[in-house]
Amino acid sequence: xxxxKSFTDNSLSFYRTTHYFERYGEFYTVDQFRxxxxxxxxxxxxxxxxxxxxxxxxxxxxxxxxxLKNKLIKQVNALPNNTLEVSSxxxxxxxxxxxxxxxxxxxxxxxxxxxxxxxxxxxxxxRGKQYQLTIYxxxxxxxxxxxxxNCIKTVxxxxxxxxxRETIFTGIKSSLILSATFKFNNKSFKENxxxxxxxxxxxxxxxxxxxxxxxxxxxxxxILNRFKGFSFGKTAFSSKTYNWxxxxxxxxxxIVILIYFVRILHFxxxxxxxxxxxxxx
Ligand SMILES: Cc1cc2nc3c(=O)[nH]c(=O)nc-3n(C[C@H](O)[C@H](O)[C@H](O)COP(=O)(O)OP(=O)(O)OC[C@H]3O[C@@H](n4cnc5c(N)ncnc54)[C@H](O)[C@@H]3O)c2cc1C
Numbered sequence: 001x002x003x004x005k006s007f008t009d010n011s012l013s014f015y016r017t018t019h020y021f022e023r024y025g026e027f028y029t030v031d032q033f034r035x036x037x038x039x040x041x042x043x044x045x046x047x048x049x050x051x052x053x054x055x056x057x058x059x060x061x062x063x064x065x066x067x068l069k070n071k072l073i074k075q076v077n078a079l080p081n082n083t084l085e086v087s088s089x090x091x092x093x094x095x096x097x098x099x100x101x102x103x104x105x106x107x108x109x110x111x112x113x114x115x116x117x118x119x120x121x122x123x124x125x126x127r128g129k130q131y132q133l134t135i136y137x138x139x140x141x142x143x144x145x146x147x148x149x150n151c152i153k154t155v156x157x158x159x160x161x162x163x164x165r166e167t168i169f170t171g172i173k174s175s176l177i178l179s180a181t182f183k184f185n186n187k188s189f190k191e192n193x194x195x196x197x198x199x200x201x202x203x204x205x206x207x208x209x210x211x212x213x214x215x216x217x218x219x220x221x222x223i224l225n226r227f228k229g230f231s232f233g234k235t236a237f238s239s240k241t242y243n244w245x246x247x248x249x250x251x252x253x254x255i256v257i258l259i260y261f262v263r264i265l266h267f268x269x270x271x272x273x274x275x276x277x278x279x280x281x
Contacts, residue, residue, distance in 0.1 A: 051119030088118030104184035108193035112201035217276035
């Protein structure tokens with residue numbers, strides 16, 4: 001397929017590691033996405049849908065999966081009764097700005113998250129586990145293209161969510177979220193919640209080097225806490241923010257090694273460690 005390109009790049013993951021992408025494509029329509037998936041099926045290749053790459057870890061020097069960047073048209077359509085229809089390529093921050101301008105209650109705790117709406121919906125993005133708040137608190141329906149059945153489906157959130165940071169779309173899947181409808185309640189604000197969240201993030205989160213936020217969605221607190229500041233080469237677990245790897249190398253190998261160390265320690269102590277970042281090879 002002519003539109004599939006090969007190149008070396010460091011901008012597709014927020015870890016900013018450099019990789020040779022053997023197969024990379026961009027889709028602007030559902031038909032183009034379907035064509036890529038047909039090609040991948042014929043050529044026995046895995047498909048990886050890329051939003052903004054803020055939760056994506058490319059593990060090898062060469063990436064063999066067909067990486068498909070979401071370039072669907074960005075649309076935010078206002079419907080009656082405080083309802084919005086948003087396409088999956090729109091950035092979360094743009095929805096939040098719209099919500100604030102219209103005095104809507106919303107998922108402002110995601111203001112510091114550089115995600116697309118598609119990525120946030122696929123990941124069930126939200127606040128830390130103890131808060132039990134996610135983007136789905138505002139979702140009514142999701143529209144997606146299912147490659148296996150070759151049709152566009154509309155589902156309710158109950159049919160999508162599988163657990164903490166997990167939905168039917170999480171990981172290497174060929175179901176593409178196209179858009180979602182959100183319903184918001186009115187709320188008046190004394191302070192701008194977007195600015196407040198960004199201040200909070202600056203104080204509590206470590207953005208001194210490239211990162212993808214939290215690394216594990218489930219881990220033993222004491223084990224992970226011992227890794228604070230632990231480094232492998234120039235890449236390290238942040239000493240400021242728990243469960244947070246700062247990447248300072250062009251290679252993702254040190255990140256993979258740090259994750260491996262954490263897993264080994266969990267295994268030895270018979271504890272469970274589940275990755276939040278999505279690994280792609
Ligand atoms: C500084 C920082 C802070 C963060 N803070 C938080 C936080 O507070 N809470 C939180 O939950 N996460 C947080 N994250 C992690 C990350 O931003 C989220 O997981 C986010 O939802 C990923 O969105 P993305 O568009 O970058 O997705 P990507 O990383 O591109 O993809 C993630 C997953 O979504 C899938 N996907 C993407 N788009 C689509 C689509 N259209 N259809 C189907 N599947 C799709 C991918 O295939 C993959 O499985 C943070 C990350 C950073 C860098």
